[in-house]
Amino acid sequence: MLQCIFLLSDSGEVMLEKQLTGHRVDRSICAWFWDQIHSQGDSLKSVPVIASPTHYLFQVVREGITFLACTQVEMPPLMAIELVADVLSDYLDGLNEDLIKDNFVIVYETTMVLLLDEMIDNGYPLTTEPNILKEMIPPPNIVSKVLSVVTGNTSNMSNTLPGATSSCVPWRKADLKHTSNDVYVDLAEEMDATINRDGVLVKCEIYGEVQVNSRLSGLPDLTLSFANPSILNDVRFHPCVRLRPWESNQILSFVPPDGQFKLMSYRVKKLKNTPIYVKPQLTSDSGTCRISILVGIRNDPGKPIDNITVQFQLPPCVVSSDLSSNYGAVNVFADKTCSWNIGRIPKDKAPSMSGELVLESGMEKLNAFPTFQVGFKIMGVALSGLKIDKLDILNLPTRPYKGFRASTRAGEFQVRS
DSSP states (O other): OOOOEEEEESOOOOEEEEEEESSSSOOOOHHHHHHHHHHHHHHGGGGGEOOOOEEEEEEEEEEEEEEEEESOOOOOHHHHHHHHHHHHHTTTTTTTTTHHTTHHIIIIIIIIIIIIIHHHTTEEEEEOOHHHHHHHHHOOOOOHHHHHHOOOOOOOOOOOOOOOGSSSSSSSSSSSOOSOOOEEEEEEEEEEEEEESSOEEEEEEEEEEEEEEEEOSSEEEEEEEEHHHHHHHHEEOOTTBHHHHHHHOOOOEEEEOEEEEEEEEEEEOOOOOOEEEEEEEEEEETTTTEEEEEEEEEESSSSSSEEEEEEEEETTEEEEEEEESSEEEEOTTSSSSEEEEEEEESSSSSOOOEEEEEEEEEOOOOOOOOEEEEEEEETTTTOOOEEEEEEESOOSSSSSSEEEEEEEEEEEEEEEE
8 A cells, every 4th residue: 555645856855745644754755765865876866666664655756756665565656656646737737846836835735635635535545536636636727726825725625526426437527528529539649769870779668648638528439440459568548448359350349438537558669760850960089079969860650750850968167158950949058058949940951060069177078978869749640650541439329520630749769879
C-alpha cells in the first residue's frame, strides 16, 4: 500500500503532502531523496524506484514537479502515482510550481484531500476514472475561488453520487444524451531518438497514444481496428477496452467514457529514420571553440515540419559567445542555455548556425562537447506508420460523425557532438 505522497519543487521543496494511512512518514525522507539526487547526479531522476534505508520511494516527474510516494512493502504503485499526476494536471489545466503555489488552498483542500481520498483508500487505488472524479468533485474555477474566499468553505464536494454509480459500466454516466453525436480519434506520437557524434542513429522509437473525444448518446459499443497492428509494442489500455478481442484479433472493442480520454498507449521500436537531420561540428583550440550546425529534412513526411528548435547548454567554462544564423533567431539566456528557433525550414535555403565560444582564462580547449536537444512538430502524420483502418459504432439510433487526426512531435531527441 502507498503510505504517503509528496509534491516536490525543482529545488526539492515540499510543496504539498498527503498521508494515506495511519503510519505517518516524516518529511525527512524527502531530504534524503534530494540528497541522493544531488550526490548521484540527474541520472537518478530517471530511476522510478529507489530503496531508502526505511522505505521504497517511487517518483514520477511532470513539468518540473516530482510526485514522490513512499511504501514499506513491495507493490506496483507507479500507475497510481501517474494517475494522480494526470488528474491534478487536468484539474488545474496544467501543472507547474507557480500554479500550485498560486492556488495552494484550492489545490490542497480540494485536490490533495478530497481527490486523493476518493482515488486511494488506505493506500490502495479505488476510483481512478477522471470523468467520475470530475462529477464528484468539480474542477476549481473562478467562481469556486471567489466563494471559498467569501464563505471560507474550500470544499466543492458534490452532495449526490455520480451518475455512473447506477450505470452498468463504472466509467460512463447512465442515460447520456447529446444533440449531435460525434467521436474524434487522435494518434498523438512522440519520437525519441539518439544520434551519436559520428552521425549514427543509435536509438529511434515512437511513444504514442490513441486519444478519443466521445460525445455519443446512450450506451454505444465501438470497435476500432488498425491496418498494421503488428508494429505495436508495450500496449496499455483504458479499463473500458475488452482484452479478449485484442488478444485474438488485435481489435479494440469498448464502451467509451463520455468526453476526452486516453484509449491506449503504445511503443513502436527500432525505427530506422528521422524526419530531420542536425549536424553539429565543433573544433576547439587556443582558448576558443568554433561551432557550426546544419539542419535539414532527411525524410520528407509529406506534411510541413513546424516548430523546429535546437537547444544546448553552454559549458561552464564558456565566458562569452558570438552566435548567429542565416535563418531563425538565436538566443543565449542567463543560465547559458542557447536556443535556436527555426520554425519551418524554408525551401530556398538550408538553415545553419555558426559562431565562436570564448573559454575562460587557462582553458585551451573544451574537454566535453554539449548535447543538442531537437524539437519539432508535424501535424497530419504518424511517423510510426500506424494507420486506423475503420471505426464501427453500434447501439446508436442516429449516424454519428467520425473524425480522425494524427500528429508527431519530438520527445527526447538528442544529437551528441
